Amino acid sequence: MTTVAQQPLSPPYPCALAPWASDPQKSRGRRVPEPPSPPRNEHQRDRDRIVHSTAFRRLVYKTQVFINHEGDLFRTRLTHSLEVAQLGRSAARALRLNEDLVEAIALAHDLGHTPFGHAGQDALHECMREHGGFEHNLQSLRVVDELEARYAAFDGLNLCFETREGILKHCGARNAARLVQAEPHGPAQRFINGGQPSLEAQLVNLADELAYSAHDIDDGVRSGLLDEDQIMQVPLLHHWQTQTLQEHPGLLGRRLLGETLRRMLSAQVHDLVHCTQSAVQALAPTNSDAVRALPPLAALSTAMRLQTTQLKHFLFEALYRHPQVQQVTDQAKTVVTELFRVYTEDPLQMPLEHAQAARSGQHQALPRTVADYIAGMTDRFALREYLRLTGRQPFADALQRSAQ
Ligand code: MG
Numbered sequence: 001m002t003t004v005a006q007q008p009l010s011p012p013y014p015c016a017l018a019p020w021a022s023d024p025q026k027s028r029g030r031r032v033p034e035p036p037s038p039p040r041n042e043h044q045r046d047r048d049r050i051v052h053s054t055a056f057r058r059l060v061y062k063t064q065v066f067i068n069h070e071g072d073l074f075r076t077r078l079t080h081s082l083e084v085a086q087l088g089r090s091a092a093r094a095l096r097l098n099e100d101l102v103e104a105i106a107l108a109h110d111l112g113h114t115p116f117g118h119a120g121q122d123a124l125h126e127c128m129r130e131h132g133g134f135e136h137n138l139q140s141l142r143v144v145d146e147l148e149a150r151y152a153a154f155d156g157l158n159l160c161f162e163t164r165e166g167i168l169k170h171c172g173a174r175n176a177a178r179l180v181q182a183e184p185h186g187p188a189q190r191f192i193n194g195g196q197p198s199l200e201a202q203l204v205n206l207a208d209e210l211a212y213s214a215h216d217i218d219d220g221v222r223s224g225l226l227d228e229d230q231i232m233q234v235p236l237l238h239h240w241q242t243q244t245l246q247e248h249p250g251l252l253g254r255r256l257l258g259e260t261l262r263r264m265l266s267a268q269v270h271d272l273v274h275c276t277q278s279a280v281q282a283l284a285p286t287n288s289d290a291v292r293a294l295p296p297l298a299a300l301s302t303a304m305r306l307q308t309t310q311l312k313h314f315l316f317e318a319l320y321r322h323p324q325v326q327q328v329t330d331q332a333k334t335v336v337t338e339l340f341r342v343y344t345e346d347p348l349q350m351p352l353e354h355a356q357a358a359r360s361g362q363h364q365a366l367p368r369t370v371a372d373y374i375a376g377m378t379d380r381f382a383l384r385e386y387l388r389l390t391g392r393q394p395f396a397d398a399l400q401r402s403a404q
Contacts, residue, residue, distance in 0.1 A: 017098060020286070020288055021096060021097045021200070022043070022097070022162050024042040024098065025041070026288075027160045028162065030159065030160055032154045032158050034158065041100060043162065044100045046104040046157070046160055049159065050111075051107065053150070053157060055111040058378050059081060059111070061378030062110075062114075062115055063117040063120075063379050064079075064212070064215075064219070065216055065220075065319065065325065066219060079215075080110065080215065084109065084204065085103045085106035087211050088200075088204045091206075091276070092200060094273045095203070097199055097200050102203055102207075105163055105200065105204045106207065109166070109169070111144065112375060113139075114136065114139075115332075115336070115377045115378055115379045116328075118329075119328075119329040120332055121135075123333040123336035126337070131367040134375070135170070135172070135175070136375075137170050137171065140167045141167050141168050143376075144156050145164070147372055162198055162200070162201075165190075166197055169205060171191040172191075173192075176189075190292070196291065196293075196296055196297075198292065199280075202296055202297060206298055207272075209308070210268045210269065213311050214261050216315050217257075217261060217311075217315065225319060225324060225325065230318055233314070234310060234311050236311050237260060240267070268304060271301050272298065275301050276297055279299060283297065328395065331394040332394075335382055335386045336374060336382070338386060339374055339385060340370055340371070342389045342390075343370040343374070347369075349389060350373050357369050
């Protein structure tokens, strides 16, 4: 009788992980068990599945703040996700955490976003108010658990628990109860019992915040909606611009802004690494499960937290609520709301697979099927559908601006 040499569940991590890091060899596993895929470890494999997913490719045409056709150089959900992965990996390596898991969570964290950013989500949530609501974190999990249709043996991407746990960043009590009923001890369990996710997931949450605060300043200035005098009112930006000018007197324009933001981000990441390291040393978790039972360990210092919050408040007031952004937001809400109305009234306006799913009750009732379909759209596909179904062309002002 021949025997097959037993393969390890996953190859060892190439550099020594900290004891509190998520070790891919000790993963809680996948919902559908699969044989290992050497030489990749289980979290590299998750990362690869995310990169090859349809939802990931769609991020390139989804709004971060500025709708896609307002200009070629603004961040999209895709470039935002790559920047989060870059910041997260830098911090993870310094802390000897699992970079592959950080990268997988970062690349997947916005997969559930609707077209047109938060405006699209708010509109879809309003449409779904009587049907369980819509929330992009939950939708990201739904994309990787159910909606991707690429594999013969399962729906979704069948990712590891640790990746799914990181994707489900927030979850309200009602949704948590529903998810836990379907999957006891799954990633929603911590929203019932209390507790934190892995340190890698905590790190990605902060990397997300740091990434968008910096790049939204950059895009805000590029768009002309923020000017230099305004941004100099933000203490963190003022500090790093002053430092830059001391070393490079006379530096102007985009180079000055680039240097300022680069230095600010470096300082924030250093602060994050230092504070997280201190918290880990103080509370000394013995492994990644001990991390889950402790208060949050990934953190900024009190001073940096204050300055980062000031920066976010500035962005909220000066950019996100800028009349020009608000105008686009209002039109985006109209597009999403109208699409929802038309598809709900006439499901056959959706591609056959979605219309059939709505009829069969697969993926729940009609409203959820419509919400899944709309949430998966890119900005430009949603606009094409809106034009086809209503004959109207929104965002004429934005199109005109981008042509100038
Ligand atoms: Mg994000």
